[in-house]
Every structure is written in C-alpha cells, then in structure tokens.
Amino acid sequence: MTPILPKITDEHRRRLLVTRHLLTPATRAATPEQVADALIALHATDPASVYLSVAARMARPSVADLERALYTDRSLLRMLCMRRTMFVVPRALAPVIDASTARTVAARERRNLLKVLTEQLGHDARWLADTEQAVLAALAERGEASAVQLADAVPRLQEQIVVSPGKPYEARPRLTSRVLSVMAAEGRIRRGRPLGTWASSQFRWTVAEPHPELPADQARAELATAYLSAFGPATTEDLTWWTGWTRTDTRKALALTDTVDVDLAHGPGHALPAQLDAPPAPEPAAALLPALDPTPMGWRHREWYLDPAHAPELFDRSGNIGPTVWWNGRAVGGWAQRPDGEIVTHLLTTTGIGRDARAAVEAEAARLAAFLGTTRIRPSFRTPLERRLTAPDAPTP
Incomplete structure (x- = not known):
C-alpha cells in the first residue's frame, strides 16, 4: 500500500519563505552574517547584488558593516561554487561548499x-604551476594587488589567447583573469576590496586562508540539509538545479539527510x-530584492x-x-533605479494588492533609495x- 505523504500547500511554503528569508520588518537581521546564514549563499555575480540582498533584510543596513564582514573580519567569503556561479558564503560553511561543489568546478x-x-x-x-607560484610570491610580497599589478609583476600573465576565433565578437584577452x-x-587566492565603489567588479587579490577539507559525500549531505533548512520544502529537481550536482549525487545526498518525503502542489x-x-x-x-537575489533564484520550480x-x-533569456x-511571499512586480537615482516600481498583478500593499512597496522603495544615496x-x-x-521615455509612475 502506497503511504500517504504529508501535504504541503503553496501558502505553507510562502509563510516559511517570508520568515526564514527575513522578508518582514519583524524578522530583519542585525548583521550581514545573519543574512548570509539565513540564505546559505548570496549571489555575487553582480557585486551590488550582495549589498542589496543584505540591505533588504537588515533593520539598519550599512555598507560599512558588510565591508567589515567581507574584508576585515572575513566572516563572509567569495567563492566560485554552485552552478559555476560566484557567491558570498558564511566562513563556517565554506569547507562544506568547497568539498561539495567548488572542487568539481x-x-x-x-x-x-x-x-x-x-x-x-x-x-x-608545469608552466602553469610555475606561473601560479610566481603569483603567490607576488601577493606574499605585496599583501594585495590588482590584476594589472600582478600582470606587471608576473609577465607570463600578459600573454594573450584568442576567444571565439572567427566570430564578429572575437577577442584576445590576456591570461591574467583566467x-x-x-x-x-x-x-588559493581570494578577492579583496574593490578598486572603486562597493558596486565595482574590479577587485584586489590576496592569498587565501586554508580551511579544513571534508569528504565529498559528507559535504554534499551537509549542504543538502542546509539547503532544505533555508529553502525547503523543495523537490529533488530544485536541489539538483541549485547545486549544479548530478541527479545521482543529489539523491545520494538526500538519502544521508533526515528529510521527510512530502506532497507538494506540483508533485x-x-x-x-x-x-x-x-x-x-x-x-x-x-520587499524589493535585487537582480539574482537568493530568494527567487533558490528553486527550479x-x-x-x-x-x-x-x-x-522578470527574467532575461538566460534565466x-x-x-x-x-x-x-510572492513576486508581484519589478523595480529599477533610474539615472537620477529614483527607485521606480511596477506591479504585474493586482491580485491581493490593496492600498496597504502599495504603501508598503513605496516605503521599501524609499528605504532602498536612502541606502543607495548617490x-x-x-x-x-x-x-x-x-x-x-x-x-528615457518611461512615464513617471
């Protein structure tokens, strides 16, 4: 006889999302570390998204507080990991993410x-290994350096390769970034403070601190548990997509957790x-969440x-x-910052959106504008x- 699985409604999931992802004034965090712990990892492809994801969930957001966590205390680390994507992750979780996903990437x-x-x-x-040793030596001598400074110190990095040969967009970049x-x-190295503002993608580099190495199977089970703690209930496909694992590795990881099979609205x-x-x-x-925020990017379904x-x-062609x-707990519209700094919003639905909701959206837009400043x-x-x-011809809302 097939067992009857516990049913989890969409409303049930949305209530969990709102509270665990700190999307109400009552649940807002006091520190950037608390935000990262709640979400496991902050998308960092756009450097500004890290700051905006944190600001949306903090009672008193501060650029200086996040810079402290990233560059002084180093309690938050940038890593290339899930789905070959750049994330900012809690330092304590870095060994798990490294062993479960980053090593493969x-x-x-x-x-x-x-x-x-x-x-x-x-x-x-051997040529590459010697080049890397020269990079480490240059960073050890300087403490930190930009990519341009490292290329000057290690001339091998100035050699060029051809990208997309024969295409209209053919390019010949230096080896430096690769x-x-x-x-x-x-x-082995990590990104330090940016060269420009906090929204800049040009970083200085420094030698990374080592962390403990874990067995891959153990790490995948720990990351699966962390994911479900932040994003569950979820499907096998959700976890497979979010991590970038194979379906086999996902199933093995889930088998090592204390999860319960449930019946969601779509399966x-x-x-x-x-x-x-x-x-x-x-x-x-x-809530006003930035591009590539962890919440909307947390599930495949x-x-x-x-x-x-x-x-x-709301999505580009690449997803x-x-x-x-x-x-x-529902994504009901979008927002943007205009060149003059104005935060403009647009609602895509009127269902469940009354006067109080519109006033709350306006208040969040004002809070975001105050955080961004100039x-x-x-x-x-x-x-x-x-x-x-x-x-340029967009109407004023």
Whole structure:
C-alpha cells in the first residue's frame, strides 16, 4: 500500500519563505552574517547584488558593516561554487561548499585553462604551476594587488589567447583573469576590496586562508540539509538545479539527510521534520530584492511564488532574474533605479494588492533609495521590465 505523504500547500511554503528569508520588518537581521546564514549563499555575480540582498533584510543596513564582514573580519567569503556561479558564503560553511561543489568546478576550470594553454600557446601544466607560484610570491610580497599589478609583476600573465576565433565578437584577452580565476576557484587566492565603489567588479587579490577539507559525500549531505533548512520544502529537481550536482549525487545526498518525503502542489518533494506544521501567518510585508537575489533564484520550480505569466518580464533569456517586488511571499512586480537615482516600481498583478500593499512597496522603495544615496547601479543581466522602467521615455509612475 502506497503511504500517504504529508501535504504541503503553496501558502505553507510562502509563510516559511517570508520568515526564514527575513522578508518582514519583524524578522530583519542585525548583521550581514545573519543574512548570509539565513540564505546559505548570496549571489555575487553582480557585486551590488550582495549589498542589496543584505540591505533588504537588515533593520539598519550599512555598507560599512558588510565591508567589515567581507574584508576585515572575513566572516563572509567569495567563492566560485554552485552552478559555476560566484557567491558570498558564511566562513563556517565554506569547507562544506568547497568539498561539495567548488572542487568539481575548480577541476573543470583548470582542465579548460590547460587545454587553451596547450592548444594556443604550447604551454604545459608545469608552466602553469610555475606561473601560479610566481603569483603567490607576488601577493606574499605585496599583501594585495590588482590584476594589472600582478600582470606587471608576473609577465607570463600578459600573454594573450584568442576567444571565439572567427566570430564578429572575437577577442584576445590576456591570461591574467583566467589564471587568477582558476586559483581563486581552488581557494588559493581570494578577492579583496574593490578598486572603486562597493558596486565595482574590479577587485584586489590576496592569498587565501586554508580551511579544513571534508569528504565529498559528507559535504554534499551537509549542504543538502542546509539547503532544505533555508529553502525547503523543495523537490529533488530544485536541489539538483541549485547545486549544479548530478541527479545521482543529489539523491545520494538526500538519502544521508533526515528529510521527510512530502506532497507538494506540483508533485513529490522533501522537507525537514520541523517544516511539516504550517507556521502562523506572518505580518503582511513588502520587499524589493535585487537582480539574482537568493530568494527567487533558490528553486527550479517557481510557480508557487511567481505567476509563470510574469516570468518573461522578470527574467532575461538566460534565466537570470532581475530586480523584483515582493508582497507576502510572492513576486508581484519589478523595480529599477533610474539615472537620477529614483527607485521606480511596477506591479504585474493586482491580485491581493490593496492600498496597504502599495504603501508598503513605496516605503521599501524609499528605504532602498536612502541606502543607495548617490550610488548608481545597473544589473549586468537586464530584463524586459527593468529596461522599460529605465528607458528615457518611461512615464513617471
């Protein structure tokens, strides 16, 4: 006889999302570390997204507080890991993420780099190892250095390769970024303070501190548990997509956890025992989340918090989400910063959106504008709605 699985409704999941992801005034964090712990990892492809994801969830957001965590205390670390994506992760979780995902990504990056070096420049693994040692020596001498400074100190980094040969967009970049990226993926060097503002993507580099090495199977089980703690209930497909693991590795990891099989609105899923009882309804609350925020990018199946009809407006062609407006655990619209600094919002639905909701969205827009001040941002991955909101002829809302 087939066992009857506990049913988890979409409303149940949204209540968990709002409270665990700190999307109400009552749940807002006091420190950036608390935000990162709640979300496991902050998307860092756009440097500004890290700050905006934290600011949306802190009672008193501060650029200086996040810079302290990233560059002084180093309690938050940048890592190339899940889905070959740059994240900022809690220091305590870094060994787990390294063993479960980053090692595989780093090995692939090294193979790809060696292939380019061999085929285009005739260099071998020994040449690359010597180059990397020279980079480490230069950083040990200087403490930190930009990519340009390292290329001056290690002339081998100035050699050029051909990218997309024969294409209209053919390019001939230096080896600098490729070599540094591989070393960073392996945890040998790390990104330090940016050269410009906090929204800059030009970083200084420094030698990374080593961390304990864990067995891959153990690490995957720990990361699966952490994921479900932050994002569960979720499906096998959600976890596979979020981590970038194979389906086999995902199933093995789940088998080593204390999860419970559950029945979600669109099929079978997994939950931790503490998630089986629906929590009380949280206070109605709005949130303005940045492009590639961890919340909308946390699941492969999104229909329980995002109307599929709105996805073409909020995602680019590669599946990257832009800035979103949230109300009570649902993504209901988008926002953008115009060149003059104004934060403009647009709601894609009126369902469940009354006067209080609109006032709350306006209040969040004002809070975000105050945090940004004179800083101007623009997502690297632009969506149809974000483009329209920032167009020169866009109407004033």
